[in-house]
Amino acid sequence: MLISQQRLERPTAGVRPFALTALRHPMVSSLLTDHRALLADLLDGLGSPLHIVLPEIFEENVVGLRRAFAEAGATADILFAKKANKADCYVRSAAALGVGIDAASTPELVKALAGGVPGHRIGISGPEKDDTLHTLAVQHGCLVAVDSISELRRLAATARLARRQATVLLRSRTAGQPASRFGMSAAEREAAVGLCVELADAVSLRGFSFHLNGYSTAERATAANEMIEHCLDARRRGSRSAELVDIGGGLPVRYVEPRLWDEFLEQNEPAHYHAAKDFNDFYPYGGQPAAQAVGAIMAHPVDGGESLARKAERTGVRFVVEPGRALLDQAGFTLYRVQQVDDRRDVAGYAIVTVAGSSFSLSEQWFNSDYLPDPLLMSAQPTADETFPACVAGSTCLESDLVTWRKIGFPRPVRRGDHLVYLNTAGYQMDSNESPFHDAALPLKAVVRLGEGTAPPRWRLDGI
Template identity: 50%
Template sequence: MAVNGRPLPALPVLPDAAAEQVVACGLLPELAYAFGGPFHFLLPEAFDANLRAIREALAAAGVDGSVYFAKKANKAALFVERAAAGGAGVDVASAAELREALGHGVRGEHLVVTGPAKDRTLLHLAVQHGALIAVDSLDELDALVTTALTGRIRPARILLRVLPPAQPHSRFGLTDAELATALDRCVRGGDAVRMEGFSFHLSGYALQPRADLAAHLVELCLGARVQGLEASRISIGGGLPISYTDADSWHTFLAGHKSSHYHAGKTFHTGDFYPYHSPVAGADALAALLATRPEGHQHPLARLLRDAGVLLLLEPGRALLHQAGATVFGVQGVKQRDGYLILTVDGTSLSLSEQWFNSEYLPDPVLIPREPDGLDNADGSDGAFPACVGAATCLESDMLTWRKIPFPRRPRTGDLLVYPNTAGYQMDSNESPFHDLALPPKVVIDRTDRPRPRWRLDRHVA
């Protein structure tokens, strides 16, 4: 689309039949009326499909593995319930997350506890329920040994988290010297400690560094076994990218976007954007990772894992939540400004977390008109109505979308905006009842194969 002869970049999302049916069936305006504000809707079947695809990628590569849903990616109880039903584990980082996972059907031995400097309550619960614990420091290891010895409950199941050599300034993980000390303490810990392997926390989505570090952890397992430790598994965390849009749209956007395309001339650096398109994504990215040959090795990662008899643990969040939900806002104000519109919606950018990381959630929202037949292109050029989207707060910087989105019709008060594919980290990572605005409820769409989908409220207890 073009406005006054100048192209405005668009970023349409990839087609998704389930979400499109929810939009088309007329349910969303009724829910907006019922809740009187923004809300999220969740699609459980997408989570199930993503979990199956990841397991199929492991099986195709001949790799034994376990999948843990990274709960931090979304607070909804739904996804913990689906993980439990599908036999997957859950990655938690607080006592509250651990309790909720247990309460929604996940067995303790199917939990992995991550995060730095875990408090004593969390450590006690993790040991008591047989959860696997990623140890991030020597102090934490000592506290775990004390917990296991004092309570005489059961051994503390642990992974030792390794500081990535390529990211030496990371605040996560043990240095080589700390790792050697930790292994010695695990040996001396006797029956109080069950050292099951190693893990890492690696930023970014590049496959080669992740494969290289995974191979290093396999070597660490072999060395730890010589010391009499179990060392049977490694965790490589998440880091499986997903694609929100197609390659042409993404590259066209990156090549053409500039400050004039954003409200108030806002400037974003391309490197600060999430990679909204990836050549390989989700389960395909896992397959590519397993087929990657780590530096210094003759065989791909999958072969190294098989030969060493090492179980691969994965902790995906975004990759399990691809196409599993969207966020709906109502337009409550429209004003004209220098050739484009400023929309104000009935929520805040705290419900689109990317905006709070010096970035922008780029996928185009879908406009649902209050009056479907009231299409009005009288003051648009080439059928485009550029508009940015602001929040219902007093903060100048509280923008859901700084970008001037080229809508196909003029947005009006009472219309709805549906931000697609927000289940992964976007919809509730930073939500807050600022201005005493209620947090958007989560609606579970249980059936999308009906003319009128069935829905219910999510069971998460705040």
């Protein structure tokens, strides 16, 4: 099931100033507490940084998300957003559980198929997809979200050449985000519905999708209601199979306790960061869990009081959802080895800890932000407790290569050879922005499953 907030370990109040202690799944706690030697051996043998991926937790999250939709009275097909993590193990878990994949490129589609996910459970998203992706999607019966009239015409031509019928969603701009670069305007959507009727031998219109920025449940529910109306209109115009509304992803994840998050936002200022870095936007690390967000979306009143879920049931509409981060909640963490410590406390008031690796393996920098949950310090030779303020830098020659800009209050001095653990990094952090800069090899992923009873954990390299 989705990680119950009652099961997660909670940080002790007042541990240290500006602490943002990450919530932990019991399996993660077990690995860090009972199997620290194994993690140290893996890091030493496979290199720093090293990503630990945990498909068992991904599988729990799938079960929990299904339950959340069922309890909300809604029917939904889950497509795991492949872009959130490149690890093959999650695709294999999705295939085993009958979960689909949301792919936005030919390589992502190929990996989904190779991992055992059948084409009819794969959705193809992304703007203005190329002909290669169209061809493969048509051959395997994937559901293609079409972004424009020109793409619709190209896809129909591809389907006719293959003597098949493409199944499509029309991606539409919402009333709330009319300036989005994704999807069709109202006039374009109207024309596209008519074109689907004309091209019925090559195209089957199955419904509508949309793109939203942000995590507002009310805005997502309002947009979904718009798409239900588009389905009803398409049926009246001859597309009888318009029954799907794709609500996208955007289900939030809770990384830290809301109380800590609120306190952090109240006290946050540039002085808390290396070089007085001023960030303008953060992921809502203390937000509501995904299951609660699903309930809020489905219960949202539309058309004067009826819930979104009830309207969908009444009109024969089924939802499609594309969670990435929400299915990866707690399903992985990242290990770094400390390479050097530049103790500037006497001059600057904090140290700079340099790790073997770079911020390319913790991709929040891609969003011009900082990954805020505190890293854990694992010391080979623990020293006496002493608050040790430090930021964390990568080992590249870039001035901007900070893994953590924020000054962390480590509970004791950090030493060369220590290990840092960044928790809950599977969703978008591990590999969205990784690069072989300086000719460095891309970090490896170790797939870990806990053993039965007293058996030790089992591990293998991802993809093998």
